[in-house]
Amino acid sequence: MSDLIVFENASKTFSTPNGPIEASRDINLTVKRGEFVTLVGPSGCGKSTLLNMTAGIFAPTTGKVLYDGKPVDGFNGHVGYMTQNDHLLTWRTVGGNIGVPLEIAGLSKSERKARVEELAEMVGLSKFLDSYPSQLSGGMRKRCALARLLAYSPETLLLDEPFAALDAQLRLRMQMELRSIVQTLGKTVLFVTHDLDEAVAIADRCAIFTRGPGTIRNVLDIPLGKERELIGMRHNPDYVELTATLWDEMAPDIRLEEAV
Amino acid sequence: MKPKLILIRLAILIGILLVWQFSSGVLIKEFFVSKPTKVAAVLAKWIGSGDLFYHAAITAFEAFAGFLLGAFVGISIGLLLGRAKGLAEVLDPFIMAFYSLPKLALAPLFILWFGIGLEMKIVLTATICFFLVFLNTYTGVRSVSREMIAILKLMGAKESHVITKVVIPSAITWVFAGLRISVPYALIGAVVGELMASNRGLGFLLSSSAADFNTAGVFAALCAIVCLAALLNYGVSVAARAMMPWERTTEQREFSI
Ligand SMILES: Nc1ncnc2c1ncn2[C@@H]1O[C@H](COP(=O)(O)OP(=O)(O)O)[C@@H](O)[C@H]1O
Numbered sequence: 464m465s466d467l468i469v470f471e472n473a474s475k476t477f478s479t480p481n482g483p484i485e486a487s488r489d490i491n492l493t494v495k496r497g498e499f500v501t502l503v504g505p506s507g508c509g510k511s512t513l514l515n516m517t518a519g520i521f522a523p524t525t526g527k528v529l530y531d532g533k534p535v536d537g538f539n540g541h542v543g544y545m546t547q548n549d550h551l552l553t554w555r556t557v558g559g560n561i562g563v564p565l566e567i568a569g570l571s572k573s574e575r576k577a578r579v580e581e582l583a584e585m586v587g588l589s590k591f592l593d594s595y596p597s598q599l600s601g602g603m604r605k606r607c608a609l610a611r612l613l614a615y616s617p618e619t620l621l622l623d624e625p626f627a628a629l630d631a632q633l634r635l636r637m638q639m640e641l642r643s644i645v646q647t648l649g650k651t652v653l654f655v656t657h658d659l660d661e662a663v664a665i666a667d668r669c670a671i672f673t674r675g676p677g678t679i680r681n682v683l684d685i686p687l688g689k690e691r692e693l694i695g696m697r698h699n700p701d702y703v704e705l706t707a708t709l710w711d712e713m714a715p716d717i718r719l720e721e722a723v
Numbered sequence: 724m725k726p727k728l729i730l731i732r733l734a735i736l737i738g739i740l741l742v743w744q745f746s747s748g749v750l751i752k753e754f755f756v757s758k759p760t761k762v763a764a765v766l767a768k769w770i771g772s773g774d775l776f777y778h779a780a781i782t783a784f785e786a787f788a789g790f791l792l793g794a795f796v797g798i799s800i801g802l803l804l805g806r807a808k809g810l811a812e813v814l815d816p817f818i819m820a821f822y823s824l825p826k827l828a829l830a831p832l833f834i835l836w837f838g839i840g841l842e843m844k845i846v847l848t849a850t851i852c853f854f855l856v857f858l859n860t861y862t863g864v865r866s867v868s869r870e871m872i873a874i875l876k877l878m879g880a881k882e883s884h885v886i887t888k889v890v891i892p893s894a895i896t897w898v899f900a901g902l903r904i905s906v907p908y909a910l911i912g913a914v915v916g917e918l919m920a921s922n923r924g925l926g927f928l929l930s931s932s933a934a935d936f937n938t939a940g941v942f943a944a945l946c947a948i949v950c951l952a953a954l955l956n957y958g959v960s961v962a963a964r965a966m967m968p969w970e971r972t973t974e975q976r977e978f979s980i
């Protein structure tokens with residue numbers, strides 16, 4: 464598989480009124496086409512910053528971010544970005560929000576309606592198509608944002624803690640749904656999560672960030688196979704082993720936080 | 724709940740009218756304040772002769788046409804400058820200079836340009852409404868979430884999509900705030916224009932009654948102006964409801980944090 468996203472010594476420093484803040488330093492990471500990479504690390508270590516650079520919201524201060532061999536320059540139209548805050552359009556219903564990218568793509572009204580219903584069904588929001596975002600719970604808003612993202616089927620999905628607000632069962636269902644979509648359509652995924660079990664369960668590889676300033680400490684291979692049974696995962700000895708390794712990898716940061 | 728509210732309001736209105744009726748001629752000379760019964764009589768006479776509707780229709784037309792024209796230009800330029808930051812920066816001192824000018828002071832100029840017909844009142848009204856709508860629209864456009872715009876652009880949105888799908892819907896609350904405060908100013912434009920130079924309209928009715936020392940006529944004309952303002956306000960509220968359906972669900976939503 465070819466390299467799709469390449470970070471070469473990418474660093475980002477924000478200039479703020481209180482002085483510069485170094486969000487990422489010397490990020491080196493290569494993501495292959497069709498790969499599912501999870502990003503874990505303490506809060507504030509630059510995970511969202513990495514997704515922002517991939518989407519072209521801003522360029523790295525030094526170093527390079529290449530997408531499909533070319534430096535990312537301005538908004539990267541090949542990626543879909545589900546941000547940490549859902550940023551739904553508050554004046555549109557759930558159906559209207561999911562339909563936005565389809566309107567932009569110029570689909571007819573009937574095509575849009577069919578596709579929106581299909582997507583809402585998938586994320587379990589069929590009954591809420593006519594509700595406004597203000598009437599939804601946090602988890603429902605996230606699912607709506609996910610449906611909107613999948614509506615236009617971008618080549619690469621950038622997901623920033625997409626399932627954080629979901630209950631365990633729903634989260635498992637969404638994880639399976641996402642993996643199967645990614646699998647069938649051959650998407651590339653960068654997936655930020657706080658949940659170490661999730662980081663292992665759904666990933667092909669897991670990048671571990673460390674704080675102060677944000678760098679990637681290690682990238683863990685997750686050789687659990689492309690076709691995997693997420694429901695029975697807890698009983699898979701390889702999975703248990705990998706999760707333990709990830710916990711160990713994260714341990715230095717935990718001790719660091721105790722010391723602070 | 725609702726009928727009770729109406730009853731209370733009605734009671735207050737009747738109270739005011741009674742105090743007016745019986746203090747006039749006792750506490751204050753009737754020449755200055757007239758009497759509700761006399762005002763009603765004048766109104767009845769004007770309604771009977773058709774004068775009231777004729778003059779009210781003219782003022783309503785001027786106010787409405789000026790309001791629409793000012794609102795349309797205000798919204799358009801507000802959108803344009805709101806999106807073109809550089810241009811807005813260049814034009815800022817000119818806009819502020821023009822904004823600080825008391826718009827009614829332009830009336831003599833408009834009389835020179837357009838004569839004393841309807842056009843002059845329409846242009847005067849439009850000029851006043853323009854600034855209120857423009858400044859609100861501009862502020863609304865500038866406060867649109869940049870994150871939402873970025874997310875739409877990642878979806879492949881062009882500027883036209885950004886404007887129609889994000890900028891206008893999220894600025895529309897501001898636009899309507901501008902429209903709402905414009906309503907009384909639209910009537911100021913029309914009525915003051917008529918007071919200055921006209922032989923038609925409620926402003927003319929007002930000034931000609933005053934010239935005849937007909938206090939009841941003055942109050943009758945004022946009543947008609949208030950009714951017109953209420954009508955225009957109602958129109959704007961109906962339009963706001965129709966164009967912002969999501970506001971209603973937000974209002975009706977049971978409170979929770
Ligand atoms: N727009 C910004 N301006 C200034 N500092 C920022 C900005 N965005 C993020 N940061 C800082 O960059 C660091 C990394 O942020 P972020 O990538 O959001 O972390 P994470 O997503 O891993 O929690 C944090 O210290 C944060 O305060």
Ligand SMILES: [Mg+2]
Nearest residue numbers: 510511547623
């Ligand atoms: Mg983050």
